[in-house]
Amino acid sequence: MTAPSFVDVAVIGAGAAGLSALRRLSGQPLTVVGLEARGRIGGRAHTLLREDYAIDLGCGWLHSADENVLARLAEAEGFTIDRTPPPWESQAFNLEMTPAEQADFRSDFAAFEQRVAEAAAIGREGPASDLFDPDSRWNGRIDAISGALNGAKFREVSIRDYDAYRDTGVNWRLTDGYGRFVAAQGHGLPVVLNCPVSRIDRTGALLRLETAQGLIEARTVILTVPTDLIVAGAPRFDPPLPDLVEAAAGVPLGLASKVHMLVTGAEDFSKDGQLWGSNDTGDTGGYHLRPFGRPMIEGYFGADLARGLEAEGEAAFFAFATDELVDLLGSNMRRRLTFASASMWGADPWSRGAYSHALPGQADARARLRAPLENRIFVAGEATSDAFYGTAHGAWVEGARAADEALAALGLGVAVE
Ligand SMILES: Cc1cc2nc3c(=O)[nH]c(=O)nc-3n(C[C@H](O)[C@H](O)[C@H](O)COP(=O)(O)OP(=O)(O)OC[C@H]3O[C@@H](n4cnc5c(N)ncnc54)[C@H](O)[C@@H]3O)c2cc1C
Numbered sequence: 001m002t003a004p005s006f007v008d009v010a011v012i013g014a015g016a017a018g019l020s021a022l023r024r025l026s027g028q029p030l031t032v033v034g035l036e037a038r039g040r041i042g043g044r045a046h047t048l049l050r051e052d053y054a055i056d057l058g059c060g061w062l063h064s065a066d067e068n069v070l071a072r073l074a075e076a077e078g079f080t081i082d083r084t085p086p087p088w089e090s091q092a093f094n095l096e097m098t099p100a101e102q103a104d105f106r107s108d109f110a111a112f113e114q115r116v117a118e119a120a121a122i123g124r125e126g127p128a129s130d131l132f133d134p135d136s137r138w139n140g141r142i143d144a145i146s147g148a149l150n151g152a153k154f155r156e157v158s159i160r161d162y163d164a165y166r167d168t169g170v171n172w173r174l175t176d177g178y179g180r181f182v183a184a185q186g187h188g189l190p191v192v193l194n195c196p197v198s199r200i201d202r203t204g205a206l207l208r209l210e211t212a213q214g215l216i217e218a219r220t221v222i223l224t225v226p227t228d229l230i231v232a233g234a235p236r237f238d239p240p241l242p243d244l245v246e247a248a249a250g251v252p253l254g255l256a257s258k259v260h261m262l263v264t265g266a267e268d269f270s271k272d273g274q275l276w277g278s279n280d281t282g283d284t285g286g287y288h289l290r291p292f293g294r295p296m297i298e299g300y301f302g303a304d305l306a307r308g309l310e311a312e313g314e315a316a317f318f319a320f321a322t323d324e325l326v327d328l329l330g331s332n333m334r335r336r337l338t339f340a341s342a343s344m345w346g347a348d349p350w351s352r353g354a355y356s357h358a359l360p361g362q363a364d365a366r367a368r369l370r371a372p373l374e375n376r377i378f379v380a381g382e383a384t385s386d387a388f389y390g391t392a393h394g395a396w397v398e399g400a401r402a403a404d405e406a407l408a409a410l411g412l413g414v415a416v417e
Helices: 016-025 069-076 099-121 139-150 159-164 178-184 227-231 242-250 303-312 314-329 365-369 392-409
Strands: 006-012 032-035 047-050 053-056 172-174 197-201 207-211 214-223 236-238 256-263 273-276 286-289 296-302 337-342 377-379
Touching (some): 006 207, 016 392, 047 337, 069 392, 099 159, 139 303, 172 178, 214 392, 227 242, 256 314, 286 314, 296 314, 303 314, 314 337, 377 392
Parallel strands (some): 006 214, 214 377
Antiparallel strands (some): 047 053, 256 296, 256 337, 286 296
């Protein structure tokens, strides 16, 4: 569709939060448009097809699935859900980790999370790594998990924010791709693609949005771009909104990256198994063997390791993963693996990272970020969710919340689904 010149609500970004907002607003007696920078909808939810397999470059798991609105929606819409529990806490073949060591690691990680919960309960703030047990041999592995969970090491993660995340321990997947499911939610919604918004002039009674497809005037705006883009001034507000930028800077995006590889002789591995590369360092990959039983391995890298590999380019992920898998499984892995895809969310100008974490001392930044501005600018996305930040369903709930606020601001009260 082409960009209109005036709307009641402009939704900036058509990822999970933006699509949710647009869905909530549809059917209302309003003019509404979604403005999406990329040539596709879905944002950090994105499924590729390789060898007929759906590969999720961004979100893959319906986390906290028993409380996840998108799990319910996917079920209602007939998408196939795989309920195989994730293998993250195990090490296939007990490679370089005996069962006793695996139990020891799980116990140390649980004790760490318990200390985080106790500290948060008395309002203590600071880097979560302050609560490491200096005598634990597993602090490197715990930081590798932080890389996957937060896209950052625990020294960069707020105690109170980490504790606020709600993990029910139930995780499902969408067989045909989470990204495909999220993109399907955009069907029939008014979204203008290839339409980045670069500036929002808020001097007048109407907000004036400068976009790649011309000027649009809007009574209200729902802003769903990733926090690092708000900080970078993409879009830029005139006059500036320093409090908004400061709040966004408190919840920057960490980086998590995936590499998918095809593997020959896949039947040597059990379906949905897991290997961690190294025991002693946070700079190691997690390897999901035969996801959905497919002849593939999905490598997952977080934080500094992901940033370093991204800086070297896509091939570096495959090279690093191959080296770690050769160390674990023997040199014939080198010829058994073929590169399929790698994600590059940090280099992508429309994400600049994977998902948000609150910096130490910034546990209240999510609330500040979602505070309405002048009752006409409403911010939503994974980063504004307290309990489900960093997730697609958190973004979805927040998009609906922002839409309700925009409706109320326009005198239409709260929409009923
Ligand atoms: C590697 C990886 C693994 C993940 N795994 C999971 C998982 O297993 N489960 C889970 O629930 N979540 C996971 N996530 C997180 C999840 O994908 C995100 O939290 C969610 O998709 C974010 O949705 P959003 O709407 O907040 O932001 P986005 O999806 O980033 O949407 C924002 C949109 O705004 C657009 N945009 C940006 N700037 C502009 C501009 N100036 N003008 C117009 N448009 C603009 C972008 O192109 C984008 O489409 C993962 C993410 C990554 C990267």
